[in-house]
Amino acid sequence: MRIQANYSLKNRNTFHIDVKAHYFVEIEKQSDITTLRSDLKIAALPWMIMGCGSNLLFTHDLDKVVVTCRFKKIKIVKEDADNVWLSVGAGLDWHTFVEHTVDQGYWGLENLALIPGTVGAAPVQNIGAYGAEAEDTITRVQTLNLFNGERREFRHSDCQFGYRQSIFKTEYENSLLVHRVTFRLRKAHAGQPNLYYEPLKEALSDKEKGELTSRDIFDAVVKIRQNRIPDPHIYGNAGSFFKNPIVSEEYFQELVEKHGDIPYHKTLDNQYKIPAAWLIEKAGWKGKRCVNKKAGVSEKHALFLVNYGDAKGEDIVMLSQHIREDIDHKFGIHLECEVIILK
Known part of the structure; x- marks a missing residue:
């Protein structure tokens, strides 16, 4: 366990917002929590869970104990002829883990x-991209109670997964620290490519579907993301700032009549998911900067709000509010933030 006071979080959040935490604590095992709770100063403050800050926007210093998980081990807990179950420490970098599974020839996460983010953030946010979501492969989530250190395990059905949503983000926000996550992946001979996302399918059109490996998919996704998405190491950002809105079939048809063809994905309950990036670009916001620049x-991508220099959290919040108001005015659609704003 490591405890640091008056700790700068600038290099711990992908927006690179310079704020400080009263205490920053890196936890690795169950007993660390009970040890922390025995310190009256630390126990008296509110506690907040944080991964690598890839889905957060800070607007002020935090008079809190910011807790992160350092546990990073990967182990096979079960396997059969076609599948393998991996238990993974929540502190491990997500992309590092995905590349590890591809190196082993496994299918499921490519x-x-x-x-950006940690393994522990994957079930909390139910991360997703290019036709896949974390919940597709997660079987169990092991947590530590931040009040008493008790372990609790959640099966997939307990997690209440939804679109960028889970029980860890709602009912148990900042009370249960994800410690380990178990994934069920397919072995090389038993898996098949997920080419639901059309640009990914096009990028791999020179190969027969049966010839593709998880490495082929992984490499194509990396190339697409690098071409389309700003690198957070260069320009601070937290990925997709807004969720893709969902509208009724009736309202979708009204929008088409007014604005022409609109890209969409039809859901199982006959609603229409519209890309927020398309709405923002259509409204003329792509490439725009705030007054202070x-x-x-x-x-590169209208769904990404960017820190071009020494922006404060309030600058990005104000920009997001202007965008939401404009989209509401022009399309009658309310954009919901995917990024968590700490006001």
Whole structure:
């Protein structure tokens, strides 16, 4: 366990917002929590769970105990002829883990390459991209109670997974620290490519579907993301800032009549999911910057709000509010933030 006071979080969040935490604590095992709770100063403050800050926007210093998980081990807990179950420490970098599974020839996570964050954040946010979501492979989530250190295990059906949602983000927010996650993946001979996302399918059109490996998918996803998405190491961002809105079939038809063809994905309950990036670009926000030029909408992808220099969290919040108001005015659609804003 490691405890640091008055700790700068600038290099711990992908927006690179310079704020400080009263205490920053790296936890590796169950007993660390009970040890921390015995310190009256630390126990008296509110506690907050954080991975690598890839889905957070800070607007002020935190008079809190910020807790992160350092446990990073990978182990096979079960396997059969076609499948393997991996138990993974929540502190491991997500992309590093995905590349490890591809190196082993496993199928299941290759579409989720290059998503910033930790393994522990995957079930919390139910991360997703290119036709896949974390919940597709997660079987169990092991947590530690931040009040008493008790272990609790959740089966897939207990997690209440939804679109960028889970029980760890709602009912148990900042009370249960994800410690380990178990994934069921397919072995090389038993898996098949997920080419649901059309640009990915096009990128691999020179190969027969039966010839593709998980490495082929992984490499294609990495290339697409690098071409389309701003690198957070260069321009601070937290990935997709808004969720893709879902509208009724009736309202979708009204929008088409007014605005022409609109890209969409039809859901199982006959609703229409519209890309938020399309709405933002259509409204003229792509590449725009705030008055102070420190924050703006990426020129590469309209769904990414970017810190171009020394932007404060408030600059990015203000930009997001202007975008939401404009989309509401022009399309009658309310954009919901995917990024968590700490006001």
